Amino acid sequence: MITDERPGENRPLVEVYSLKVVFPTDDGIVRAIDTMDLSIREGEKLGLIGESGCGKTVFGHAIMRLLEDTTKVTGNIVFRGKALYSLDRESMRRLRGKEIGMILQNPGASLNPVLTVGSQVSEVLVLHKGLKKRTAWDRVVGLLGRVRIPEPERRAGEYPHQFSGGMKERAVIAMGIASEPVMIIADEPTKGLDVTVKRKIVRLLKEVTVEKTMLIITHDLDVAEEVCDRIAVMYAGELVEIAPRGAMFERQLHPYVQGFFQSLPDRGLKPIPGMSPSLIHLPEGCRFHPRCNRATGRCRTEHPEMIDTGDGRCVRCFLYA
Amino acid sequence: MAPAIKKYGITVSIGLLAFIILVAIFAGQVAPHDPENGKLDDRLFGPCAEYPLGTDQMGRCILSRIIFGARISLSVGIIVVSASVTVGTAIGLISGYFGGLIDEAIMRIVDSFLAFPSTLLALGIAGLFGAGFINMVIALIIVDWTPYARLIRATVIDLRGMEFIKASIGLGMGDLFVILRHVLPNTLSPLLVMATTGLGYVILAAAGLSFLGFGVQPPTPEWGFMLNDGKMFIRTAPYIMIFPGMMIMIVVLAFNYLGDSLRDLLDPRMKMVIR
Numbered sequence: 001m002i003t004d005e006r007p008g009e010n011r012p013l014v015e016v017y018s019l020k021v022v023f024p025t026d027d028g029i030v031r032a033i034d035t036m037d038l039s040i041r042e043g044e045k046l047g048l049i050g051e052s053g054c055g056k057t058v059f060g061h062a063i064m065r066l067l068e069d070t071t072k073v074t075g076n077i078v079f080r081g082k083a084l085y086s087l088d089r090e091s092m093r094r095l096r097g098k099e100i101g102m103i104l105q106n107p108g109a110s111l112n113p114v115l116t117v118g119s120q121v122s123e124v125l126v127l128h129k130g131l132k133k134r135t136a137w138d139r140v141v142g143l144l145g146r147v148r149i150p151e152p153e154r155r156a157g158e159y160p161h162q163f164s165g166g167m168k169e170r171a172v173i174a175m176g177i178a179s180e181p182v183m184i185i186a187d188e189p190t191k192g193l194d195v196t197v198k199r200k201i202v203r204l205l206k207e208v209t210v211e212k213t214m215l216i217i218t219h220d221l222d223v224a225e226e227v228c229d230r231i232a233v234m235y236a237g238e239l240v241e242i243a244p245r246g247a248m249f250e251r252q253l254h255p256y257v258q259g260f261f262q263s264l265p266d267r268g269l270k271p272i273p274g275m276s277p278s279l280i281h282l283p284e285g286c287r288f289h290p291r292c293n294r295a296t297g298r299c300r301t302e303h304p305e306m307i308d309t310g311d312g313r314c315v316r317c318f319l320y321a
Numbered sequence: 322m323a324p325a326i327k328k329y330g331i332t333v334s335i336g337l338l339a340f341i342i343l344v345a346i347f348a349g350q351v352a353p354h355d356p357e358n359g360k361l362d363d364r365l366f367g368p369c370a371e372y373p374l375g376t377d378q379m380g381r382c383i384l385s386r387i388i389f390g391a392r393i394s395l396s397v398g399i400i401v402v403s404a405s406v407t408v409g410t411a412i413g414l415i416s417g418y419f420g421g422l423i424d425e426a427i428m429r430i431v432d433s434f435l436a437f438p439s440t441l442l443a444l445g446i447a448g449l450f451g452a453g454f455i456n457m458v459i460a461l462i463i464v465d466w467t468p469y470a471r472l473i474r475a476t477v478i479d480l481r482g483m484e485f486i487k488a489s490i491g492l493g494m495g496d497l498f499v500i501l502r503h504v505l506p507n508t509l510s511p512l513l514v515m516a517t518t519g520l521g522y523v524i525l526a527a528a529g530l531s532f533l534g535f536g537v538q539p540p541t542p543e544w545g546f547m548l549n550d551g552k553m554f555i556r557t558a559p560y561i562m563i564f565p566g567m568m569i570m571i572v573v574l575a576f577n578y579l580g581d582s583l584r585d586l587l588d589p590r591m592k593m594v595i596r
Contacts, residue, residue, distance in 0.1 A: 064491050069421065097493030104491065109484035114506045123502070124492050175492060 012039040013183060013213045014063065019075035021055070021062055028280040032058040034237045035075070037306070040183075045214045047228035047245075049221070051260070051276060055237040056217045057105070060187045063215070064102060065092050080182075098128045101181035103205075105188035105217075107168035111160040117171045118144070118156025121178055128179035143174040147204060166197035173205060183213040190223055202226050221264060225249060230312070233257045236277050236287040239306065243313040253315040256288045286317070294319065331582035334575040341572060345391035354382035356389040357540040365558045375560045377550055383561065386542035387568055393454070393543045394572065397527040398520045401461040406516050408462070409469025410508070414500050416470065417477025428474070431467045439464040440526055447535040457536040461523055472515055476508045510587040514580050521576030528569050544569050 021033040032055045040046050050056045061067050063077055065084060077084045080099070084092065096102075104110045112120060121143055122136040131139065137156070144152035147170040160168060169189065176184055189205055190198040198220075205216075206227050216227055224231055225245065232242045233254070241254040252258045259272035274291035277283055283290055289299040298318055306314045307321055344351050354372070359380030366376040374383040416427040434442070443460045450456035480486055481504075489499045528545030530536040537543040539550075544565040551561030 066487060066491055093493055093495060095493070096491055102488065102491040104484055104488050106484050110488045112485045112489075112503050112507070114509075115503075123489075123494070127492070127494060127498075172488070175488070179493075 010042040010044070013042040013044075013080060014038075014040040014215075015078040017076050017078070019059075019062065019073070019077060021058055021067065021071060021073050023068065023071040025280075030279045031237050031282065032279055033062065034282075036239055038232065038239065038242070040213060040215060042182075042213055043211060044230060045209070045216065045228045047224035047231045048215060048217045048234060049219060049224055049231055049260075050234035051219055053276060053279070054234045055279070056234050057187055059234075060102075060185045060215065060217050063185060064096055064100060097124060097181070098179050099181050100183045100185060101176040101179060103172055103176040103184060103186040103189050105191045107165060107172045108160075108192070110172045111163075111168055113160055116157050116159055117163065118158075121156070121171065121175050124175055124178040139178075140174075143178055144171065147171070147174045147177075147208065148200075149174075165193055166201060169193060169197075169201050170204065173201075173208065177208050181212070183215070184209055185215045185217070187217045188219075189216070190218070190220055198223075221261065221267075233260065236282060237279050238287065238316065239314075240288070240316045241314065242306075244311075247311065247313060253309065253313065253320060254288075254317050255292045255294050255319075259291075330578055331586070334579040334582065337571065337575045338579065341391055341575075342395060344388055345395050348388045348392055352382070352385035352388045354385040356381060356385040356542045365554065365561075367558070368560060374564045375558070377547075377558075377561050378554060381542075383547075383564055386547060387544070387565055390542040390544045390547065390565065391568070391572075393537055393541065394524050394527060394569075397454075397458060397461070398524040398576075400458055401465055401523045401527075402516050402520050404458075404462045405465040405519070406469050406512065409466040409471075410473050410505075410512065412466070413470040413473025414477055414504065414508075417474035418481065418496070418500055418504060420478075420481075424474070427470070431470050434464065434467045435471075437464075440529060443526060443530060444533065444535060447530055452535050452538055454537050454541075457527060457530050460530070460535075461526060465519065465523060468519075469512070469515065472511055473508050476511055477504055480504050480507055514584040514587065517583055518577055518580030521573035521580070524576070525569065525573050 016036055016038040019033055019036040020031070022029055022031050024030075036059065048056045048059060058067070062073060063079070063084070067073065073085060076086065079095070082095070084095075087095070111117065118137065118140045121140045122133065125131045125136040125139055126133060129136075129139075140156050141152045144156055149155050149167055149170050155163075155167075160171075163171060173189070176186070186205060190201055193201060202223050203226075214227070216223065218224055228245050230242065230244050231248045233240050233256070235256050241248075241252065241257045243253075252261055256272070259270075262268045262270045263272055272291055277287060277290070285301050286292070286295070286299040286304050289295040292299065296318070302318075304316050304318050304321075306316050308314050309320050359376060359382065361380045363372070363376050363380040364378055366372050368375045372382050372384065374387065376382055377386075412427055416424045443464045446460035446463055447457055450459065486499060486503055489503050527536060528543070528548070531543045531545030532549045534549065537546060539546060547565040548562050551558070551565075554561055
């Protein structure tokens, strides 16, 4: 377990201990998350970054215990002193939404098409705040106003199809924060939004989560740079580098992370050669070695562990051993 | 289908069914004669001023019998379909939402029901229980709930993968709440279509059972049994069979047509084609 706890900092809110998530498919066993150790401090905004299919969404769902029943999870996640994978179903259900709010990717599909937006937000208030349906409505209008939906009184009575993509995302954010959870998991909150809307949503997200702990799952470095205090990068089911935002954007240590940053349009548009490995057939040794231009013989045979390089940084690469 | 038929079809079928339902409700006021006791002197009259659709071999007014028979046919249809929809929906929701072993077990039972021709199965069950209105209704419910369970299960499995269901669970909502509030309302439109078409089918099946003597017992007027009554006279007095037969056909067609139109109306993909 790598703890980057330092004196004077907040205590960790979420601690992940050797988490492994595997699920069987027809093609073989998918090792979606392989031995992950991570802690998120109270009030911290942690960005989990990686390309599609690296296991970052699975991690978000793993915290909420939203994975399918066929999934095998080992290790544990401790949230506020409670080991989530040791809780019974009912205690876990009470925790969802109330203590950890979730903002799922794809706002278009995250709202029920046959219910009004207001009634969907009010459900959360009725459930977690114990409000009566009638009194909840005022709060709903207030919440929709807070996420900057214009004319919230009227909009609350409308259906999701009458909302634009950005507005739906705002409504989904309103649902996520309605119960005032201590932590928010935002999974690709800007997916499918155009650049100007994206910027507004990111600003809103920052605004409504002040003093909250947030795990923001994204592949968008701009979003990460805007919101996060610390950034963790995943590759092929494992964490490869963790660093405070400033340090990460200044200099990346892991060759994959360097490549990832350089592959982005405003940072050189230089693609990393090769393809991400499938999570069913993972390469021996370092998972990145087939694509790495600095790979040595050791990288091919030996799997690197996370190395603490000081200043709150960790990297999974023999270059820094 | 021609656009004009499409456009007016739904109005016509609703109008027709509404008319038949009203007539059935006010049968006592509308029917010109007593449906069960005829005048034996007036046996086997053809359509005339006194008996617009003629009389049967017992001198009973066929029009009055058809009017009172509508009560039986419609109530069988409505009772059987609402019971089947309730049972089928509950079972389909459980099966589709929880999946796994529960689903497997339920679906194998449904399969075994579907393996038999349903009319034959209903006939067997009705035969086992003995003839009569209640037993016929029970027999029809037993064979009729399975397609609804299937439909709902498939819809729920579709929905379960949807983001908003995951979101509801992620927001801490319990299984029952998610099922009733988020899953169920999304299954209503395919269910409505299937239930409407199902009404026609059940009325037809009930008429079939009664025709074979497993349904309503004489002298209660029932369309299927009226067909049976008239079959001896098909050469000499065909109207005894023709009119109740026509009523069955009209009602079944109207329900089928209504079901089709509802599907077109409720299915957004179909809507685009029509526009």
